[in-house]
Amino acid sequence: MGVINEDSWIKVNRTEVVASKQLWHDHWLPLTNLDLLVPPFEVGSFFYYKKPHEPVDVTTMVDALKTSVSQALILFYPLAGEIVHNSAGEPEIHYNNKGVEVIEAAADVEIRELNFHNPDESIEGKLMP
Known part of the structure; x- marks a missing residue:
């Protein structure tokens, strides 16, 4: 299997925060008992695409993906929030529509x-921190 090493390169073209297009007011969601059992961890994902044979405007493709993420955040709005502690010290989700990084x-x-x-063998943490 191939490895992204010192001879390989990864070029970041754009970084942007995508938020829900629907405006929401700040609100807080308490975590459930099941949420509290799972240790906290960040979730990241990446999408990869095969280089097309015909010329394609990558900007148009990425803009379509960002539009889809924005629409998905309307339904899955807690993903655009952050975990904070309330006055009792318990963690909860503060939905503030800060968005997700693309x-x-x-x-x-x-x-x-x-x-x-x-x-870890092939990507070596270079595509996602």
């Missing part, structure tokens, strides 16, 4: 060379 990047590695079953 990063557009390119790499000089073939997708088929990456080992997604063991990303």
Whole structure:
């Protein structure tokens, strides 16, 4: 399997915060007992696309993805919030529509060379912190 190493490059083209297009007022959601059992961790994901044979405007593709994320945040609004502690010291979700970060990047590695079953081996934390 291929590895993104010192000879490979990853170029970040754009970084942007995408928020829900629907305006919401600040509100807080208490966590459930099940939420409190799971240790806190951040979730990140990346999407990769095969380079098309015909010329494609990547900006148009990324803008469509950002529009979809914005629309998804209307239904899944807690994802655009942050976990804070209330006056009793208990964690809760403060929905403030700060949005989610969308990063557009390119790499000089073939997708088929990456080992997604063991990303530490092939990606080495370079696509996502």
